[in-house]
Amino acid sequence: MPAAPDDTTPDPTIAELIAARPHLRLHAMDGLVMEDVPLNRVADAVGTPTWVYSAGALRTRYRALTTALRDAGLDAHAHYAVKANDHLAILALLGREGAGADVVSEGELRRARAAGIPAARIVYSGVGKTERELRLALTEDIGQINIESAEELRMLSALAASMGRTARVAPRINPDVDAGTHDKISTGRAGDKFGVPWADAAALYAEAARLPGIEPVGLATHIGSQIMDLAPYGAAFARIAELVRVLRDQGHTVRVVDCGGGLGIPYRNQPGPGPEALAGAIKAAFHNLDVRVALEPGRWLVGPAGVLLASVILQKQTAGTRFVVLDAAMNDLVRPAMYEAWHGIVPVSAAAAVAPVSPCDIVGPVCETGDTFARDRLLPMLSPGMRIAILDAGAYGAVMSSPYNARPRAAEVLIDGAAWTVVRPRQTHEALWADEIMPA
Numbered sequence: 340m341p342a343a344p345d346d347t348t349p350d351p352t353i354a355e356l357i358a359a360r361p362h363l364r365l366h367a368m369d370g371l372v373m374e375d376v377p378l379n380r381v382a383d384a385v386g387t388p389t390w391v392y393s394a395g396a397l398r399t400r401y402r403a404l405t406t407a408l409r410d411a412g413l414d415a416h417a418h419y420a421v422k423a424n425d426h427l428a429i430l431a432l433l434g435r436e437g438a439g440a441d442v443v444s445e446g447e448l449r450r451a452r453a454a455g456i457p458a459a460r461i462v463y464s465g466v467g468k469t470e471r472e473l474r475l476a477l478t479e480d481i482g483q484i485n486i487e488s489a490e491e492l493r494m495l496s497a498l499a500a501s502m503g504r505t506a507r508v509a510p511r512i513n514p515d516v517d518a519g520t521h522d523k524i525s526t527g528r529a530g531d532k533f534g535v536p537w538a539d540a541a542a543l544y545a546e547a548a549r550l551p552g553i554e555p556v557g558l559a560t561h562i563g564s565q566i567m568d569l570a571p572y573g574a575a576f577a578r579i580a581e582l583v584r585v586l587r588d589q590g591h592t593v594r595v596v597d598c599g600g601g602l603g604i605p606y607r608n609q610p611g612p613g614p615e616a617l618a619g620a621i622k623a624a625f626h627n628l629d630v631r632v633a634l635e636p637g638r639w640l641v642g643p644a645g646v647l648l649a650s651v652i653l654q655k656q657t658a659g660t661r662f663v664v665l666d667a668a669m670n671d672l673v674r675p676a677m678y679e680a681w682h683g684i685v686p687v688s689a690a691a692a693v694a695p696v697s698p699c700d701i702v703g704p705v706c707e708t709g710d711t712f713a714r715d716r717l718l719p720m721l722s723p724g725m726r727i728a729i730l731d732a733g734a735y736g737a738v739m740s741s742p743y744n745a746r747p748r749a750a751e752v753l754i755d756g757a758a759w760t761v762v763r764p765r766q767t768h769e770a771l772w773a774d775e776i777m778p779a
């Protein structure tokens with residue numbers, strides 16, 4: 340397998356980036372097209388910056404994931420990690436495909452329910468759930484609560500007992516495995532705030548089995564996000580499988596293994612494991628344990644299905660650098676500023692997409708140097724008003740946006756074949772301060 344990209348690996352070309360994304364193509368007249376809709380048409384109608392998602396890509400990806408799990412012979416269920424993109428239209432689409440939800444807050448739980456996802460298919464994750472949130476989870480009788488500490492387990496037990504409910508619980512195990520991804524999104528190392536140390540897991544499970552209002556149903560883990568190497572998954576799953584055996588030897592019932600999310604996507608067209616490989620790693624660890632497998636995929640399902648459309652405000656030459664200044668900024672898509680993330684950037688116009696390229700820095704208008712989408716990127720000359728698409732922005736894009744610099748929230752559009760819908764209009768400036776109160 341070729342090595343993962345580093346700073347010396349050449350970037351994929353514009354043509355390579357488009358070719359690797361099946362819901363995108365370049366039309367000689369219409370330019371960049373998603374499914375059957377030219378993105379220029381969307382930008383003409385809605386303006387920019389605008390998030391655009393492909394319903395077809397979402398369905399294709401969900402089905403590819405579930406097919407891979409089924410073909411591996413696994414009894415597996417996908418609980419979409421709502422945090423990746425919590426738009427109701429996306430939750431409803433995945434829910435109709437059969438997905439459950441992995442939620443981490445009252446807001447996400449309410450969203451998932453509002454989108455029609457049955458409570459029984461909801462898993463609640465997170466290192467700090469409030470009493471109010473746990474109460475809601477119990478009232479809704481959701482499928483599973485992944486607890487992350489003895490403190491939380493005891494709080495949940497007291498609450499459930501007082502409500503006359505039983506919480507189906509899976510302790511999240513911290514397997515002390517480095518997922519080999521960005522430091523800020525690694526979650527399974529011993530020093531990370533997440534989960535129960537794997538050495539303490541058996542004692543905690545035994546306590547869970549004794550406590551009122553608690554039914555321990557299995558184990559959970561989640562070692563990080565944007566994982567492009569199967570080895571850490573293998574190491575984590577091996578530890579969980581070992582724990583399943585230990586717990587069963589001690590007489591406990593362990594029905595479920597929740598393998599978390601984390602499967603990475605090839606932002607730079609780099610090789611990486613797909614759902615088949617992940618299914619293989621799960622199978623290798625758990626095949627003879629007769630467990631039901633849960634997964635919490637976020638990015639892999641929705642990331643490639645979305646782009647952020649933006650317009651060029653101006654191009655300027657400063658100290659030898661060509662800066663392309665966009666009307667989108669770090670307040671819209673924070674990933675490059677926050678994680679040094681690489682996103683493909685392609686022109687929307689057909690002529691520009693095949694024009695000669697030279698290096699430039701792509702930046703937003705926000706007053707921070709960190710407001711940089713890409714450095715030394717090979718792109719054609721881009722004049723004011725020309726549009727570009729920032730690729731793979733469907734996950735951790737709109738959900739992480741902020742109104743910094745008093746910039747309204749960008750519009751969102753869902754394309755389905757030749758049809759497209761504005762699923763969230765651009766926020767108005769007045770809405771930015773509509774709920775602010777002046778003291779008397």
Ligand code: LLP
Pocket residue numbers: 420422423441464465524561563564565599600601602635636637638639674678734735
């Ligand atoms: N399950 C749990 C418990 C999680 O914490 C996460 C993500 C997932 C599932 C879904 O992981 P995924 O399949 O999407 O990798 N904002 C960062 C990513 C943060 C991920 C947080 N947890 C980014 O933009 O890269």
